[in-house]
Amino acid sequence: MIKGLYEAHLPVSNLKQSIDFYKKLGLEIAYQTEKLVFFWIEKGKSWIGLWETEKSTTPYHPSLRHIALQIDIESMQDVKEWLELKGVKINTNFGFPPEQQPLVLPNYPNAHAAIYFLDPDGNSLELIAPLNLDCKEPFEMMTLEEWNKQNR
Structure with missing residues (x-):
């Protein structure tokens, strides 16, 4: 029945500024109106909707x-280098500064x-990749560099 996630939405304060930002990430516009744009994440499979609204000031929560x-x-x-070349600042998360990222999340x-x-509106974006979906033991959060050393 359910085959995947097709869409998600974020509030933005300035649609033009947001369009420029998301295009910089290599995303293609799928549909646009005066106050809404959809960008393909995976064409025909998933997209993200950006809505120009005063709700963009809603305090952040994941x-x-x-x-x-x-x-x-x-x-x-x-x-990390790809984001930096595009002028995108890496966010400090979970106490790990940008120079210690990417992180490995211990879920x-x-x-x-x-x-x-x-x-540009403070919406949190995450780029994520599965490493191991069947870990034998719990582990602490670490840098990807540490993970690679431990799992060679």
Whole structure:
């Protein structure tokens, strides 16, 4: 029955500024009106809707203003440099400064590599890649570099 997530939505204060930002990330516009734009995440499979609204000032909480986008683990190795080249500042999350990211999230029994950044309205964006979906033992959060050393 359910085959995946097709859409998610975020509030933005300035649609043009947000369009420029999301295009910089390599996303293609699927549909646009005066106060709404949809960007393809995976064409024909999923998209993100950005709504120009005064609700963009709603205080951040991951349940309200957060989207995680999946990337390949091979891309995760270069994601920090890719974001920096685009002028996107890496967000400090879970006490790990940008230079110690990407992180490995200990969602036992799953392990995912992730890196976080903000769009122009402070919506939290995450690029995430599965590492191991069947870890044998719980582990602490660590850098991807530490994970790679421990799992060679």
